[in-house]
Amino acid sequence: MALAPDSASQVAGRRLARPAQWSEVGWADPLLWGSCQGSGKTPYTVAVDVTTPTYRCSCPSRKFPCKHVLGLLFLWSEGGVDTGGVVSDFATKWAQRAQKSSGTSQTMASPHERTAEQIAAAAERAARRDQRVSDGMAELDRWLADQMRRGLAATKPDQARDMAARLVDAQAPAAATRLREIAAMPQGQSWLLNVLQGFALLHLLARAHQTSGSGPMRDTIRMRVGFTTSRDDVLATAPIRDRWLVTGMRDADEEQVSVRYVWLVGMDTGTPAQVLFFAPPGHSQPTSPLQPGQALDADLHFYPGQPQLRAALGDQHAASDLQGWEPESMTVDQVIAVWRHVLAADPWLNEWPVTLRGSVGTSPQGWALRDVTGRALRLHGDTVWPLISLTGGDPAIVFGEVGPDGLHATSVLQDGSVIPL
Amino acid sequence: MTDLDDLAAVAAVGTARRTSLPPLPHITDAVPTRSGDLAVAALDAAAALTVVSRGAIGTTAESLTACSPETQSEPPAEFMSALRQVTGTTGGGVIGDYQTRVAVACEALGWMHDRDVRLPHREIVPLLQHPQAQVRRAARLVSGQRGRWLTALPGAPGDPPAPTPSIEEWTHGTSAQQLNYLTNLRAVDPQQAMELVAQQWKQSPAALRAEITTLIADNPQPTDEDFLENCLSDRAASVRSAAPPGLEKLPNSGYVGRMMDRIPALIQADVKGRVIVTPPAPDEHDQLGKKLTAQDRVTRVVAAIPPAGWKRATGLTATELLAAPGPARSQKDPGYQLIPGLVHSAASHTDTDLAVALLEAGHIDARLSPYIPAAVMAGALAKAGHKALAKAGEWVRLLTEHPRPWPEEVSLAVTRTITSAPKLDAIQAAVWAALAVAASPNTAAQCAEGVSARLARESQPKHGRMIAAATATLTLRATLWRTLMTCQPAAHREET
Secondary structure (H helix, E strand, O other), rough: OOOOOHHHHHHHHHHHHHHHEEEEEEEEEHHHHHHHHOOOOOEEEEEEEEOEEEEEEOOOOOOOOOOOOHHHHHHEEEOOOOEOOOOOOOHHHHHHHHHHOOOOOOOOOOOOOOHHHHHHHHHHHHHHHHHHHHHHHHHHHHHHHHHHHHOOOOOOOOHHHHHHHHHHHOOOOOHHHHHHHOOOOOOOOOOOHHHHHEEEEHHHHHHHHHHOOOOOOHHHHHHHOOOOOOOOHHHHOOOOOEEEEEEEEEEEEEOEEEEEEEEEEOOOOOOOEEEEEEEEEOOOOOOOOOOOOOOOEEEEOOOOOOOEEEEEEEEEEEEEEEOOOOOOOOOOHHHHHHHHHHHOOOOOOOEEEEEEEEEEEEOOEEEEEOOOEEEEEEEEEOOOHHHHHHHHOOOOEEEEEOOOOOOEEEEEEEEEEEEEE | HHHHHHHHHHHHHHHOOOOOOOOOOOOOOOOOOOOOOHHHHHHHHHHHHHHHHHOOOEEEEEEOOOOOOOOOEEHHHHHHHHHHHHHOOOOOOOOOOHHHHHHHHHHHHHHHHHHHHHHHHHHHHHHHHOOOOHHHHHHHEEEEEEEEHOOOOOOOOOOOOOOOHHHHHHHHHHHHHHHHHHHHHHHHOHHHHHHHHOOOOOOOOOOHHHHHHHHHHHHHOOHHHHHHHHEOOOOOHHHHHHHHHHHHOOOOOOOHHHHHHOHHHHHEOOOOOEEEEEOOOOOOOOOEEOOOHHHHHHHHHHOOOOOOHHHHHOOHHHHHHHHHHOOOOOOOOOOOOOOOHHHHHHHHHHHHHHHHHHHHHHOOOHHHHHOOOHHHHHHHHHOOHHHHHHOOHHHHHHHHHHOOOHHHHHHHHHHHHHOOOOOOHHHOHHHHHHHHOOOOOHHHHHHHHHHHHHHOOOOOOOOOHHHHHHHHHHHHHHHHHHHHHHOOOHHOOOOO
């Protein structure tokens, strides 16, 4: 934000901070590069050295930095640029010229061949980022306390959005997104309670970030704040190989991206997993390689954090089938116990995949899935009626996501096939 | 109120003026509430309570009575795959036009009903939630035991069945409710229906009286004659004009008798055997008032005569009368036409012979189409040729309004006529649209092949897309029909 020559550039840069605008993007410390599609035929090429920072863009704008540079920097600061990628010719030549003119004789190292100096510089940048994030989260916590003192009824959405913008500057994009979601909550009967709970969980995150040391909780907290792990790093970890059954799929339009959530369960290990696919906002997802009911022998590599859930699809070995497979289904009390257990590891979790056997029934809160003991989970979402229609009141194996609102059913196992709802 | 509600009440106004938080018995031991920064303490307490509440998701529930087993089978998978192309609410598939997709979907669901097969359970809810009411209605009829069970549950998707109208709707309802009640009652007890009408006739407003008269005139019984006859003297013009269409449908009514009495003066033969038509004198009671033109009075009298009555009155059948020559006419003296009245009479009395005679004499009228045998219509179209389908005239209207699906002969005749045109672009768009959805399912594939072959011989017609769309619709309908006909419902009945 501080780099922007004026507020118009800031706004324009913000608009370009979307993955859909960029191609051939990459980041190899300290070089950041990408191509941005403008109104002309040829995309504008952008290169930035984040140390100084210095930058170069092929667009004809007379503003420095231009909106393309700002857009790329915003995108990078929000974790939208993965480490690696093929360094564009434009960026390489520019960096070499810059080094020559600065009198250094270092040659550009590839992203995976760094000198000790570069490693140290990277560590220093990481430490600076950690400090920026810590400062940002501390400021968030103070802001939250201020809202509690003044009264939530006096909190204006603009104030929350301003605080969210400062969190983006502090490179804590996930926390910023959550705060913007709270600011956008519709007024109504539950508004006060929802805002209080939202602020309370952000306060918990801020405090956890201050006090977390090393270990699995630290990874979870960093993920919730907005630190990302590159897919390449995840794929470099040891996978879990299993016959993975796709039990559900859901598309959601989020702020700057459309996300497809795909739920899987390991048919041999019972391990649950979630794989995400992304598309530009408002665009339909391309055909997913994972479809509900599909089973495949594959490697899943899990992202850091506890409980382990999000994964990246690695090597696929063969298609599989459900022949003779009996899933381990839980009772309602077992599902609740599992949910509470994972919630204890990640209090900000919104859903967890489960498999249970039950039949649809009626509860004081509406439709529910009950087991043989009469204990039940409230059903919610747009899959309730398809579930009722498919099961006809009879018991069935139901796959779904359990969360604070109850169970969102995603599919049913019937006649040896998984039928998506 | 829970602890969280209490905390929310505090949070609403703020902790600045407070010295302590309210008692929070469930978390007192874990979270201090009296010392330190109250705002932070409140956030700490809210966080703890929030996490706890997120974990409290269990409840109890009563079971549902399970659905009875199905007695009908499902259609073949290929049929369902084709049906999904027209029942989806998003774009795409081979048929781009939404209304066409709806029409094809309803047709296919109707075929399922005729074939006694039901929807697979996973298809029921999406179809009951379809944006188009006619699709929802059609789907409901083929949703089987599961659909009936489902739609009886509270809050179920789809349209609830219309409640049986009650007498309160007649006595206190709106005009629409009163008409609805009357329609239902006439179907089961026409006499009581007329008694109710008579009871409040005098005080009913003219608009309602006219609507009731129209309702009765649409499907009159002999016992309705007195009522309709009295309507001819009603104080409101709208009521008076609504009665004759009903009286015309009662061949033995006094009204028809009076019209028959006018025939000798209306139609005479001169010494050369030519038919001379003389308009009747104005008669306000029989709705032949002075405000009508002479031709209109001729038409009304002729329209009221049942085709079978002409022989008795004139010695000529209606068909012979149609063929009888008239005197030479000039622009100054065009004479009076019997044709408009004869067309109306053929349609209202569903007289096939007269309808065919009119068609063969070159009088094309869409009102006659339901009564013309398929072979006759096909022959007449072949004779008229492709030029008849190149202008927005009566042939196009006849085809677009003909009951669907068209008979096989008509479907093939239309296809042959179209493909005989030197340029496909010359054919009216309405004909392509009608062919696509109205061609008989048995011949749809043949029609599609004929059009495709013809299209291939023409280089880049201007309306190529529209023609290709019609072909795609025909092909899909043919697939739906063919795949459903392979299903043997009786062989797949599930054991109960």
